[in-house]
Amino acid sequence: MELKALDETLLAAHAAQDKSMLVSLYHQAGDHMLDLGNIDAACFYLTHAYIFALDTNDPSAGAIHRILASHGREE
Amino acid sequence: MPDDQFPEDMPGQMIPQSSDLSGVLQPVETARGLPNAHYTDPDIYDEERKSVMFANWAGIGFAFDTPNAGDAMPVEFMGMPLLVVRDGDGGLGVFQNTCRHRGMILVEQKTNVRGTIRCPYHSWCYGLKGELRSTPHVGGPGQNLHENIKRNELGLTEIRSYVWRDIIYVNIDGTAAPFPDYAAGAMARMKDHDKPLYHGDGFSFEVKCNWKLAVENYCESYHLPWIHPGLNSYSRLEDHYHVKNDGAFAGQGTKVFQGMQGDNGEVFPDFNGLPEFWDKGAEYPVVFPNVMLGFQRDHFFTVLVLPQGPEKSIERVEIFYGFDPAERPDLDDLRAKNTAQWKSVLKEDLFVVEGMQRGRHAVHFDGGKFSPVMDNPTYDFHHWVAKQVEKGRTFGG
Numbered sequence: 133m134e135l136k137a138l139d140e141t142l143l144a145a146h147a148a149q150d151k152s153m154l155v156s157l158y159h160q161a162g163d164h165m166l167d168l169g170n171i172d173a174a175c176f177y178l179t180h181a182y183i184f185a186l187d188t189n190d191p192s193a194g195a196i197h198r199i200l201a202s203h204g205r206e207e
Numbered sequence: 208m209p210d211d212q213f214p215e216d217m218p219g220q221m222i223p224q225s226s227d228l229s230g231v232l233q234p235v236e237t238a239r240g241l242p243n244a245h246y247t248d249p250d251i252y253d254e255e256r257k258s259v260m261f262a263n264w265a266g267i268g269f270a271f272d273t274p275n276a277g278d279a280m281p282v283e284f285m286g287m288p289l290l291v292v293r294d295g296d297g298g299l300g301v302f303q304n305t306c307r308h309r310g311m312i313l314v315e316q317k318t319n320v321r322g323t324i325r326c327p328y329h330s331w332c333y334g335l336k337g338e339l340r341s342t343p344h345v346g347g348p349g350q351n352l353h354e355n356i357k358r359n360e361l362g363l364t365e366i367r368s369y370v371w372r373d374i375i376y377v378n379i380d381g382t383a384a385p386f387p388d389y390a391a392g393a394m395a396r397m398k399d400h401d402k403p404l405y406h407g408d409g410f411s412f413e414v415k416c417n418w419k420l421a422v423e424n425y426c427e428s429y430h431l432p433w434i435h436p437g438l439n440s441y442s443r444l445e446d447h448y449h450v451k452n453d454g455a456f457a458g459q460g461t462k463v464f465q466g467m468q469g470d471n472g473e474v475f476p477d478f479n480g481l482p483e484f485w486d487k488g489a490e491y492p493v494v495f496p497n498v499m500l501g502f503q504r505d506h507f508f509t510v511l512v513l514p515q516g517p518e519k520s521i522e523r524v525e526i527f528y529g530f531d532p533a534e535r536p537d538l539d540d541l542r543a544k545n546t547a548q549w550k551s552v553l554k555e556d557l558f559v560v561e562g563m564q565r566g567r568h569a570v571h572f573d574g575g576k577f578s579p580v581m582d583n584p585t586y587d588f589h590h591w592v593a594k595q596v597e598k599g600r601t602f603g604g
Contacts, residue, residue: 171349172348172349173349174349175348175349175350176344176348176349178349179343179344179349179351180343182341182343183325183330183332183341183343185322186322186323186325186332186340186341187321187322187323187325187332188321188322189321189322189323190322193322200351204352205349205350205351205352206341206351206352207352207358
């Protein structure tokens with residue numbers, strides 16, 4: 133998904149408080165930034181994915197946490 | 208009479224900053240009740256909030272309110288925001304309902320927390336046992352760690368709590384004796400009733416009175432023949448006795464309790480294994496400061512008196528049985544009848560406590576005079592409250 137389109141979808145998910153969707157979209161954005169080698173931007177998005185995953189007890193929380201921890205962003 | 212003509216020692220005169228409790232601390236024969244200011248003055252209300260409610264074990268709610276893992280219920284008790292949480296192991300915790308970051312209220316409405324308690328402000332996340340799990344962007348964008356943000360020091364502020372007979376008690380200032388010591392008299396006296404409890408029904412009243420008047424009225428049987436004349440046919444005044452204890456516990460009992468019977472002769476099953484005393488005995492004590500209890504052989508109820516200000520309270524009444532109501536739909540009608548009866552009886556007390564509240568604005572009222580024979584439990588409560596207030600004034604905090 134293009135970043136602009138992703139941004140619009142994210143805003144819609146926030147408006148709808150669709151937290152499962154927010155986990156997925158922020159995860160995608162983080163992965164995209166990792167592919168581009170932009171670690172800070174990736175960790176920003178992945179942090180949001182992680183927080184919404186914690187919030188909803190989403191099973192992806194563990195995997196996202198491992199990525200953040202590997203970059204020194206989480207314990 | 209203009210204000211400036213009041214003599215300095217005018218009985219019952221409002222004393223906004225403090226109050227003279229020496230009369231309350233006398234023996235029952237010569238004691239006076241608490242001065243008017245303890246029922247009307249916002250400063251004294253705040254003083255009692257600290258010295259009486261927060262320094263002791265106050266009832267704030269019920270364990271059955273949060274039965275499932277992840278259930279989180281905000282409770283505002285005398286302005287103090289609390290959060291009751293059922294954790295994944297079935298334990299119950301009470302926390303200050305504020306984020307350790309900026310003090311934001313964490314949970315606004317009763318909910319089931321699926322994963323984490325997330326602050327709605329900056330999304331700091333807490334586990335069900337209060338541990339701080341994540342601090343997003345705390346060290347900058349995408350940097351969720353900082354050397355000065357020590358998660359093991361920043362969990363939710365836990366409030367001492369204890370569940371007895373499904374009632375959640377809290378000691379907010381953390382200074383009271385452990386609950387089993389604090390309530391030792393009540394727990395020992397009522398050990399016969401240590402049986403599984405099943406919640407049945409509940410209701411509540413908003414009452415225009417200071418919280419203490421509801422307790423004071425409940426403590427004694429003196430008023431029964433006048434306020435509850437329906438009792439006279441089977442539970443005469445002489446059938447009642449004082450339940451007295453040196454600690455934070457007093458009330459009254461009866462020797463002639465009659466269980467409720469339905470139109471077709473149906474009755475509630477008794478609590479299993481009660482001694483013979485309870486065949487006709489029933490007791491109505493108060494665990495000070497604000498938990499009123501009713502023990503009968505076939506049901507138990509409690510009334511939490513929840514202060515809403517110097518002159519307003521909520522009485523929350525919940526009734527429990529020794530059987531699971533879901534398994535005995537044949538007793539639904541009888542339960543409804545029992546609830547209606549208690550609602551009617553407790554409602555009969557409302558005009559009294561509200562009348563006494565209005566009476567506390569009479570500037571010549573001097574706290575009143577106790578019957579040394581009939582008012583002992585009420586006197587015990589006044590004396591206990593006065594001791595707590597004096598303790599607060601002496602030791603501060």
